[in-house]
């Protein structure tokens with residue numbers, strides 16, 4: 402079976418990682434963990450995007466050479482991913498030799514095939530977005546200035562006039578349209594497809610792919626003074642990390658086997674870089690005669706308390722602060738429970754606290770405490786061998802697995818959590834309805850079967866939440882007397898015969914609102 406290959410964007414290192422970066426990386430981690438649990442071989446790639454005018458400027462401000470600056474900044478990402486329990490298999494930096502040598506070889510090859518040619522660029526450039534804009538795209542405003550057309554940026558543009566190389570993007574419009582139409586799964590979620598179709602239908606212009614006035618980048622070996630445009634450089638990380646050998650490059654047996662990894666199954670990206678991944682990147686792959694990734698999935702953006710996150714507003718959320726207050730798993734849960742994966746959402750202290758208390762502390766945590774406590778109290782902590790009975794509740798809950806799986810397979814992460822929480826609520830209802838504490842007095846002979854069935858069901862929940870909340874899943878399972886080895890753990894087919902149940906500290910202790918500063 403082909404390895405499931407998924408990637409996050411390579412994050413710019415000009416600022417510290419925040420909740421937005423954590424969002425994409427956790428989404429990839431949830432998917433990677435889920436696929437591994439289902440027995441699939443997975444390769445999960447993340448990393449950092451370290452070249453370009455913006456990084457050059459930030460390093461200069463910090464009084465460091467760009468590479469020293471990059472070393473420190475990349476480390477911050479690595480540390481955060483460790484703290485958030487991210488299980489990436491590879492972390493690529495665009496300054497690494499394995500990436501640089503491939504970008505250079507690809508460039509030389511495309512110069513030879515004519516897909517890249519020399520010319521002059523005159524137009525506008527946004528250093529913050531590392532994006533070229535034309536006069537028409539960025540008209541002069543009423544204050545006589547040209548601003549970045551990206552509504553989230555709006556910074557002043559610089560006028561560039563320099564010798565550069567162009568990639569013949571204009572050659573690929575029809576081929577791209579044909580691909581989008583023939584592979585509806587390529588543009589995900591499907592509501593984002595139209596924007597890309599319209600953009601390509603309007604006609605593509607050739608893309609400037611070298612800079613001669615920037616020095617912090619990958620030099621083109623045959624053209625002194627030219628460094629590769631940062632996007633043309635960074636996008637290639639996906640093939641470089643997979644062990645792609647451009648024409649003429651010998652295979653290094655220590656590197657991954659490209660044929661096992663490529664094409665990627667999914668590139669996860671934020672909506673603002675969708676075009677780079679669905680237009681420029683596939684055209685580059687076509688120029689190299691490589692197959693295109695199976696899908697590019699763009700998610701939405703987080704605002705914070707209703708406002709765009711920005712350093713100048715001082716409202717950038719550091720994931721570490723949230724984890725310190727609520728725990729890593731609560732953050733991993735909240736981000737995917739709050740809105741459908743693909744849409745925009747707002748991060749607010751209020752809604753976090755509300756969801757934490759009602760869904761994690763109460764619905765799930767309290768259910769586990771009540772159940773483990775009752776098994777300890779009424780059955781001495783040990784379940785019997787399967788009591789005779791039909792187990793309709795277990796049948797009902799276990800039958801929810803295909804719905805969880807279908808949602809996970811489609812990256813409908815919120816939908817998966819909705820199904821899991823429907824199961825959790827169903828179990829709580831059953832406890833409230835059956836009132837085991839009354840049965841203990843009136844018909845104790847019914848207790849073993851009732852508790853046995855509830856434990857069985859809660860074990861299923863513990864497996865389903867594992868990709869989202871890996872630590873809590875392990876802690877839950879320890880209390881429920883097992884350790885799931887996979888999504889289809891054999892212990893689930895049978896019930897929890899003879900399981901030793903042990904109540905431990907609350908999974909999600911209730912929280913109160915922090916004092917207003």
Ligand code: MSP
Pocket residue numbers: 409410411412413414420421422424425450635636637638669670671672673674701702703704710
């Ligand atoms: N370096 C480029 C990507 C190159 S990929 C070959 C880049 N880097 S970035 O640091 O700006 O990261 C952008 C990504 O971070 C977004 O696409 C998204 O995945 C994530 N997010 C950053 N801020 C975000 C929000 N406010 N909300 C959600 N995700 C956001 O672009």
